[in-house]
Amino acid sequence: PIYLDNHSTTPMDPRVLESMLPYFTEKFGNAASRNHAFGWDAEEGVEAARKQIAKLIHADAKEIVFTSGATESNNLALKGVIEMYHEKGDHIITSSTEHRAVLDTAKALEAKRGVKVTYLPVDKFGMVNPEDVRNAITDKTILISVMFANNEIGTINPVKAIGKIAKEKGILLHCDATQGVGKVPIDVQDMGIDLMSFSAHKIYGPKGVGALYVRKKNPRVRIAAQMDGGGHERGMRSGTLPVPLIVGFGKACELCEQEMAADAARLSVMRDRLHATITKALEDVYLNGHPTERLPHNLNISFAYVEGESLLMGCKEIALSSGSACTSATLEPSYVLRALGVGAELAHSSIRFGLGRFTLDEEVDYAGKRIIETVTKLREMSPLYEM
């Protein structure tokens, strides 16, 4: 089988696993145990990882709060800010193509806390317009939450321009950068990001650990904890730290810092070749997302007259996602593609290719060949397709 679903999750880098192993066995201590060497060893591992993670995003180690993943980070950011700053206002601005972990958190805040949420539209490439952000701001706005890069179409938002507006208006900016961190350079200082969610399992680290970056100065951001307990993570997120996972997360960030540029260069060439092969062999194929402002390892294509699900069935040996499978149980077409104005039919016929650090040239070539074969076969059987 060939794995081309790296937006969903990534395999762990063997070097990451290596770094984690001692923390399951001899260095098993609780990082909060201050009275003995078992605790000190664990704490040392955690603090080294915190530095590696902070370095990748140009933050300070003290600004990293460990969570169970980006879903929790997004919940903590939105709910934590609303709870902390509700006296200043009750309005959030976000976008219509955010991940469910942001959209559903916003919806929960609307339903349970009477928060008002503006869901900004995106253009036909899936991009948020910074001027729309500016125009949506009211004197009640306390948070802007815009994703760095979209998980389906890979479009990268103009976060720096949005950060500038947020700063100008004195409003906090949260960014769900789960798909961007470790893939393209992200600098929370330069981009004016105040809170940022990301996750280890998208960057060749372990599942079950993530982080929320929480700015410490200019301004000092405060969030209300969403779990009561021992007051870990500077009171923002209680719970004994998963030391081996955190050590692996740190190693994964260090490797990304060193290899991100080379990975991106290699994968974008592979991705563009796959795209070119497909468009050369098949007519009526459409690229979804931005032609240039996109993640280097992402390709999302609609194959007209073909059901994405049937296409996946036809090449089962290749792990891919379709524009209907993302919200899996239902067979609704992707709300992300719908938000770009892609019709229901074409949304149903879309496939997401997600290349990764371990993707080989021959795997991409094979995938291209099989997709072309399968689309051709399915179209021959389709009453809608005229040859």
Ligand code: PMP
């Ligand atoms: N945000 C985005 C943009 C994502 O792609 C994902 C993972 N699909 C998440 C949040 C949730 O991350 P996690 O799996 O770490 O909870």
